[in-house]
Amino acid sequence: MATIQSAAEISPLLAHLKGRTITALQVLGINSLKSASPPPEALAGEVVSAVEIVERIININTAGHLITFDLQRTGRVVLLEAAEPFRLAAGTTRPTVRLLMDDGSGLDLTEPAKTKRITATISAQPE
Template sequence: MGTIQSAAEIESLLEPLTGQKIAALQVLGINSLKTLSPPPEALAGEVVTAADVVDRILRVDTTSHVISFDLQRTGRVILLESAEPYRFAAGANRPTVRLLMVDGTGLDLIEPAKTKRITVTITTRPA
């Protein structure tokens, strides 16, 4: 899995998101989604207005929502140049979270352990 990613490394992976439209957010860790309203489906078509990381918490701002991803201690961010929706397959390593962009790129948030600790919180931006 390698060393823990620095904030600078993570920020460089987040830079291409700004200005992109979200196609989908897949939360694949069974206990990772910490909010039910709004649902991840509400993010489809939203434009990313900003993305940053502070203390291993990624924040992605869109036109109407804020998404927070807590990487905990061992979570990693992987930039996908060509991303498709994750489909469950026996024996395959799955990301805890996959963020898919309309342009075909994406991000995977992964963890080395079987116990998934990355969390996702979605909130609606105040009007």
């Protein structure tokens, strides 16, 4: 069984997001998206202004939105140097969430079990 990533291990993976523009957020876990409005498509073009991790909860701020990922117990963050939108193909493992950035990089939030418990919540920032 893989070891659980600590906040100290995840923080450097998130640091490169600050100042980058989100091109897409794919929530691929069937029950993982916990908000309906705004939709993930609303994040395209938003610039990341701040990123923090507290215990196993990641908060990503943009001028218009707050994105919260709860990694639960076993979720892992994987930095992708070159990322494309996920497409199901033979032999591929589907991440629960994929965040794509304007520089071609991305993040996958993955889980070792078949039961997907990572959650994603998108909320509008107050005016």
